[in-house]
Amino acid sequence: MKTMEEVLQDWEAVIGLEVHCELTKLETKMFCGCKLEFGAEPNTHTCPVCLGMPGALPVPNRAAIQSIVLAGLATNCDIEKHTMFYRKGYMYPDMAKNFQTTQGPKAFCMRGWLDLAVDGRGAKERLFWDDLAEGETSENMTRTADGYTAHVGITRIHMEEDAGKMVHIGGGEGRIAGATHSLVDYNRAGTPLIELVTEPDLRTPEEARLFMQKLRQIFLTLGISDCSMEEGSLRADGNISLRRRGSTEFGTKTELKNINSFKNLHDGLAYEICRQAEVLEEGGVIYQETRHWDPSAKRTIVMRVKETADDYRMFPDPDLAPYDLSDEFIENVRAKLPELPDQKAARFAADFGLSAYDARHLVEHRFTTEFFEAACEEAGDSARDLAKPLANLVLNDITAYVNANEGVDFAATPFTPARGVQLVKLLAADEISSKQAKEVFAAVLEDDKDPQAIVEERGMKQVSDTGAIEAVVDEVLAANPDKVEQYKGGKTGLIGFFVGQCMKAMKGQGNPKLINQLLEQKLN
Amino acid sequence: MAGTNFATMGIREIQAGLMNEEFTAVEVAEASLARIAEQDKDVHAFLETTEEQAIEAAEKIDMVIDSGLDITVIGPLAGIPVAYKDNMNLQGTHTTCASRMLESYVSPYTATCVRNTIEAGAIPLGKLNMDEFAFGSSTETSAFGPTRNPWDLERVPGGSSGGSAAAVAAGLATVTLGSDTGGSIRQPGSFTGTVAVKPTYGVVSRYGIVAFGSSLDQVGPFARSVEDAALTLNAISGHDPLDCTSQPVDTDFTANLAEGAKGMRIGIVPAFMDAEGLTHEVKVKVEEAAEHLRAAGAELVEVDLPNAQAAMSAYYVLGPCEAFSNLSRFDSVRYGYCDPGHKDLGGQYEASRANGFGPEARRRIMLGSYLLSAGVYDKYYYPAQQVRTLITADYTRAYEKCDVILMPASPRTAFKFGEISDPTSMYLSDMFTISLNIAGNGGMSMPCGLGADTNLPVGVQLQSPQFKDENMFRAAAALEQVYGKAPVAPAFAAKAGE
Known part of the structure; x- marks a missing residue:
C-alpha cells in the first residue's frame, strides 16, 4: 500500500464529519424528567416516557434547546426560529419507541462554519498551500505566516435523543456475532444529543482531527458537555471519498464509525485514504459501506454494506408542537456566550504580545488555557514580560508531560500556576539555565516543593559571575x-x-x- | 338504600344522597359493581373491573362525609361511579386496548385524565371494551369479543368507544371516558342515545392514553345528561405539564347550561343534510332538533364547509401514518405479546406483530408504513396536511356566521353485528365526525329521540369553534329541555328498577 503522502499527490480526499455530542451537563433527559448520570446502575434512571410505555408523551427540555442554540451561535450558525421535531423510525430494542425523535429538514442551527488554523507537521498533509503567498486564498484555504487556514462549512446542528445501550452476551468482546442474548440499559435512552454535520470541506485527516479538537474545545468552553470521547459523550463518524486531483465530482464514500479518540479519527481516515486509493488504482470499486477502525490491527473492516438507502419514514412528531424560538430567547442565549477559544487567542496575542502561533496553541486545550490564564493572573504586572516564557512552559514542558501521562488532570498536580510563575522568573533572571528549568519542572511534580526551594536544595544556581x-x-x-x-x-x-x-x-x-x-x- | 337506583341517577342526585346520608359511597361502589357483575354479561362493556380501587376510593369519600365536610370540596366527581376506555392507563390495571398484543400488559402509571377523575372523587369501576387500538366504528374488532348495544343486543354500540357508550346507556356507570380520533366518542354516543363529548383538541391531556393518531386523539366524557358531561369535563380539562399539546383551559362547562338557545346562531351545512348515505329517519330527527332550537329562540343560518368532502381522504392518510409510528413500540421486547421460540430478532418482531395485532390494526399499520415511505410520503402526507389547513380555514369562516354547527353524528342508527364487513363502508359511518378531528374543533352527540324506522336512538351533532366548547354545551342543554335527560336503555332501565 502506498503512503498517504504518495496517494495525495494524485488523489484528493473529501472528508465530512458527523459529530454527536451528548449534553451531559444538563440535569435531565431530552423529553422526560429522568436524571442524566453516566455509570449509574442499569435502568435506574427511567420512566414511562424514556421506556416508550404505551400512552407516554414527550415534553422538550428547554435547557437542552438553550444548549444547542449556544452551540449554534458559537459555530457561526443561523438560528432557525421555527423548527419541528420529527420521528425517525427504526426497529431496534435500544430505542424503546422504535423511533428516534430528531429534527427534520430544518434544524435549530443551520449554515455555520469554523476556520481551522493548520500549521507545523499537520500542514504538510495538504498539498500546495505553500505555493500561496501569505493572505492568498485558494478554494477554502488561505495561506498564513506559518501554515494555512481552512474554512469548514457546518451544514446543520440538530437536536435529538440518544438510544439506550445494548450489551450482547455470549459472543466475543460483547459483539453481537455469536451472542446468545442481549441486555439493554435505558439510562442513556433519551439523553439530549446534538448532531453536527459538516460540509465535505475537509481535505486531510489532520484537518478532521483539528476540527474535532476545536469543536470539543468550543463545547467545553460553552459548558454544554463533558465531551468525553472515551465515555462516548462526544463521537465522530467520518465520511470519506477520493477523487482524482482536478476532478470536481464526488467519489463513492465510506463511513468510518467507532471513533473514540482524535488519534483514531486521524489514523482511521489516513488508512481509508490509502485503502481506497489502492482499490481504485487496481480498477476496483468503492462500495458505500460503514467501516470500523480497529486501532490495534491498524486497519478498517466492513461493518455493514448499504445496498439501498434506509427508509426511516420520517414525519413531523405530532406529539410535539412546532418549536418557535423568540428573538428574546435567542438574545438571552447570546448574552450567555462565554469568551470562545478564537477570541481568547486574539486577546492573548493583543494583551501579552504573543505570536499568533503561541496564542492559538494555548487555547487548544483546557489545561493549556487554564494554566496560562491563571499564571498570567498570578504574575500580575509582570504578566506581559513573562507571557512568552510562560507560553513556552505551557506549550513545551506541560504539554509534553500531559501527553506522556495519559488521562492526567494537570490542574491537580503540584505544579501550580504560582509555581510556574516562580520558575519562569528564575529563568528570566538568569538564575537558572533553561536546561535546569526542565529539571526543576520535573522536581516540582515529583517532590511537591516550590521551584525556589528545589533550586536552593540542589545548589542549582546558575553561575553568572x-x-x-x-x-x-x-x-x-x-x-x-x-x-x-x-x-x-x-x-x-x-x-x-x-x-x-x-x-x-x-x-x-x-x-x-x-x-x-x-x-x-x-x-x- | 333499599330501592335506591344508582343506575339511573345523575351526579347531583348521587351526591345529594351521599350528603343526606341516604346511602354511603361504599354502597354506591358495591351496588355498581354488583350490577356490572349481573348485567354486563349481556352487554360486555367491561374488560376488567377494579373492585379494590373502587372500594378504596369510596371509603375515602365516606370518611370525608363522616367528618362533616361537604363532599364537593373533594371535587366535582366525588362519589360518582366512573369507568374508562381500555386505552387509558390506570396503574395496576390491565390496559389492553382490546388487543392480544397487550392482553397481559399491566399499567405502571396512571393517565392524567384518569388521575384527574380520581382526584375529583370518582369511584373507578373498571376498564371498558373498544375496537382494537381504537381502529373501528363498531367495537367488533375487539380481540375479546364485541360489546352489545343495550338498546338492541343484536346491534353494535358503535365504536371505537363502544364499551364507554354501552356502559352509560345500560346504567352500568354514571359517566365514562372515551377517546375520539375520527368520531369514536360521537358515533357510539349517537348509537346508544348518550351525551358524548369530543372537546377541542388540547382541552384534555392525552398523557397516558395509548396513542392512535396523536394529532387527532382527544378524550371526552359519556353521560346521560349534559350537566354530568360538563361536570366530568370540568374535572379532566386543563393544561398538563406532561402533554405539551394540552392547553391552559379553565372554562366551567356548566356555566351557561341554563341560558337557553335564545340568540344563538346555529349553522346548518345544507350539503351535509343531503349527503349520500344519510338515512331518512336520521335526517328527520336532526332537522327536528334544529327546529326545536329555532323554537327556543335560536337563529338557523346556512354555512358551508366546502373542503369537508376531502376530510375522509386526509384522515385515512394522517390517521394510519401516526398509528403506524405510534404502534411501532409494540415489538414484543419489553412488554406485550411475544411469539415464542424465535432465535432472531427480526423473526420475533414479525411473528409477534403478525399474531399479536388483529386484522384492522395490521391493515392500518401497513397503510401507514406505505404512506410514510420514501417517494410516497410527498404524494399523500403533505397534501393531507394541506387539506387539514383548508378544512380548519373552512370552519373558521363558518364560525364567523354562527356559534354552533348542527349536523348528524352518524348517517344511520346502530347496525347489526356483521352487517358491515367491508372496511371502506365501515369507514363511511364516520363521514360526519371526521372533519372535526382534522380541524381540531370540539363536537358532541346529543340524543334527539328515536328513529321512526328502526326505533333506535339518533344523535344530533353539535360542534363549536376551537376552545369555545361551552357553546355546544349551551345548545345541548337547550335541546335537553325538549328531549329530557338521556334514559337508560329500556331493557336495562327495567332491570334497574328491580
Whole structure:
C-alpha cells in the first residue's frame, strides 16, 4: 500500500464529519424528567416516557434547546426560529419507541462554519498551500505566516435523543456475532444529543482531527458537555471519498464509525485514504459501506454494506408542537456566550504580545488555557514580560508531560500556576539555565516543593559571575590549543564544543549566554 | 338504600344522597359493581373491573362525609361511579386496548385524565371494551369479543368507544371516558342515545392514553345528561405539564347550561343534510332538533364547509401514518405479546406483530408504513396536511356566521353485528365526525329521540369553534329541555328498577 503522502499527490480526499455530542451537563433527559448520570446502575434512571410505555408523551427540555442554540451561535450558525421535531423510525430494542425523535429538514442551527488554523507537521498533509503567498486564498484555504487556514462549512446542528445501550452476551468482546442474548440499559435512552454535520470541506485527516479538537474545545468552553470521547459523550463518524486531483465530482464514500479518540479519527481516515486509493488504482470499486477502525490491527473492516438507502419514514412528531424560538430567547442565549477559544487567542496575542502561533496553541486545550490564564493572573504586572516564557512552559514542558501521562488532570498536580510563575522568573533572571528549568519542572511534580526551594536544595544556581566563568573559559582554551587553531582557521562550528567543555567544567551551572560571549571575545 | 337506583341517577342526585346520608359511597361502589357483575354479561362493556380501587376510593369519600365536610370540596366527581376506555392507563390495571398484543400488559402509571377523575372523587369501576387500538366504528374488532348495544343486543354500540357508550346507556356507570380520533366518542354516543363529548383538541391531556393518531386523539366524557358531561369535563380539562399539546383551559362547562338557545346562531351545512348515505329517519330527527332550537329562540343560518368532502381522504392518510409510528413500540421486547421460540430478532418482531395485532390494526399499520415511505410520503402526507389547513380555514369562516354547527353524528342508527364487513363502508359511518378531528374543533352527540324506522336512538351533532366548547354545551342543554335527560336503555332501565 502506498503512503498517504504518495496517494495525495494524485488523489484528493473529501472528508465530512458527523459529530454527536451528548449534553451531559444538563440535569435531565431530552423529553422526560429522568436524571442524566453516566455509570449509574442499569435502568435506574427511567420512566414511562424514556421506556416508550404505551400512552407516554414527550415534553422538550428547554435547557437542552438553550444548549444547542449556544452551540449554534458559537459555530457561526443561523438560528432557525421555527423548527419541528420529527420521528425517525427504526426497529431496534435500544430505542424503546422504535423511533428516534430528531429534527427534520430544518434544524435549530443551520449554515455555520469554523476556520481551522493548520500549521507545523499537520500542514504538510495538504498539498500546495505553500505555493500561496501569505493572505492568498485558494478554494477554502488561505495561506498564513506559518501554515494555512481552512474554512469548514457546518451544514446543520440538530437536536435529538440518544438510544439506550445494548450489551450482547455470549459472543466475543460483547459483539453481537455469536451472542446468545442481549441486555439493554435505558439510562442513556433519551439523553439530549446534538448532531453536527459538516460540509465535505475537509481535505486531510489532520484537518478532521483539528476540527474535532476545536469543536470539543468550543463545547467545553460553552459548558454544554463533558465531551468525553472515551465515555462516548462526544463521537465522530467520518465520511470519506477520493477523487482524482482536478476532478470536481464526488467519489463513492465510506463511513468510518467507532471513533473514540482524535488519534483514531486521524489514523482511521489516513488508512481509508490509502485503502481506497489502492482499490481504485487496481480498477476496483468503492462500495458505500460503514467501516470500523480497529486501532490495534491498524486497519478498517466492513461493518455493514448499504445496498439501498434506509427508509426511516420520517414525519413531523405530532406529539410535539412546532418549536418557535423568540428573538428574546435567542438574545438571552447570546448574552450567555462565554469568551470562545478564537477570541481568547486574539486577546492573548493583543494583551501579552504573543505570536499568533503561541496564542492559538494555548487555547487548544483546557489545561493549556487554564494554566496560562491563571499564571498570567498570578504574575500580575509582570504578566506581559513573562507571557512568552510562560507560553513556552505551557506549550513545551506541560504539554509534553500531559501527553506522556495519559488521562492526567494537570490542574491537580503540584505544579501550580504560582509555581510556574516562580520558575519562569528564575529563568528570566538568569538564575537558572533553561536546561535546569526542565529539571526543576520535573522536581516540582515529583517532590511537591516550590521551584525556589528545589533550586536552593540542589545548589542549582546558575553561575553568572563573569570572573568565575572567565577563569573556566581560559582553562578550556588552554587545554585545547589544537581546537583553538582550527577555530581560528574558520571551523567556527567548534564554538559548541568549547561551550560544552565549559558547562561540563561548571557542572551545568554556568550561564550559557555569558560563556558564549566570553568565548567569542577571546577567540576573535 | 333499599330501592335506591344508582343506575339511573345523575351526579347531583348521587351526591345529594351521599350528603343526606341516604346511602354511603361504599354502597354506591358495591351496588355498581354488583350490577356490572349481573348485567354486563349481556352487554360486555367491561374488560376488567377494579373492585379494590373502587372500594378504596369510596371509603375515602365516606370518611370525608363522616367528618362533616361537604363532599364537593373533594371535587366535582366525588362519589360518582366512573369507568374508562381500555386505552387509558390506570396503574395496576390491565390496559389492553382490546388487543392480544397487550392482553397481559399491566399499567405502571396512571393517565392524567384518569388521575384527574380520581382526584375529583370518582369511584373507578373498571376498564371498558373498544375496537382494537381504537381502529373501528363498531367495537367488533375487539380481540375479546364485541360489546352489545343495550338498546338492541343484536346491534353494535358503535365504536371505537363502544364499551364507554354501552356502559352509560345500560346504567352500568354514571359517566365514562372515551377517546375520539375520527368520531369514536360521537358515533357510539349517537348509537346508544348518550351525551358524548369530543372537546377541542388540547382541552384534555392525552398523557397516558395509548396513542392512535396523536394529532387527532382527544378524550371526552359519556353521560346521560349534559350537566354530568360538563361536570366530568370540568374535572379532566386543563393544561398538563406532561402533554405539551394540552392547553391552559379553565372554562366551567356548566356555566351557561341554563341560558337557553335564545340568540344563538346555529349553522346548518345544507350539503351535509343531503349527503349520500344519510338515512331518512336520521335526517328527520336532526332537522327536528334544529327546529326545536329555532323554537327556543335560536337563529338557523346556512354555512358551508366546502373542503369537508376531502376530510375522509386526509384522515385515512394522517390517521394510519401516526398509528403506524405510534404502534411501532409494540415489538414484543419489553412488554406485550411475544411469539415464542424465535432465535432472531427480526423473526420475533414479525411473528409477534403478525399474531399479536388483529386484522384492522395490521391493515392500518401497513397503510401507514406505505404512506410514510420514501417517494410516497410527498404524494399523500403533505397534501393531507394541506387539506387539514383548508378544512380548519373552512370552519373558521363558518364560525364567523354562527356559534354552533348542527349536523348528524352518524348517517344511520346502530347496525347489526356483521352487517358491515367491508372496511371502506365501515369507514363511511364516520363521514360526519371526521372533519372535526382534522380541524381540531370540539363536537358532541346529543340524543334527539328515536328513529321512526328502526326505533333506535339518533344523535344530533353539535360542534363549536376551537376552545369555545361551552357553546355546544349551551345548545345541548337547550335541546335537553325538549328531549329530557338521556334514559337508560329500556331493557336495562327495567332491570334497574328491580
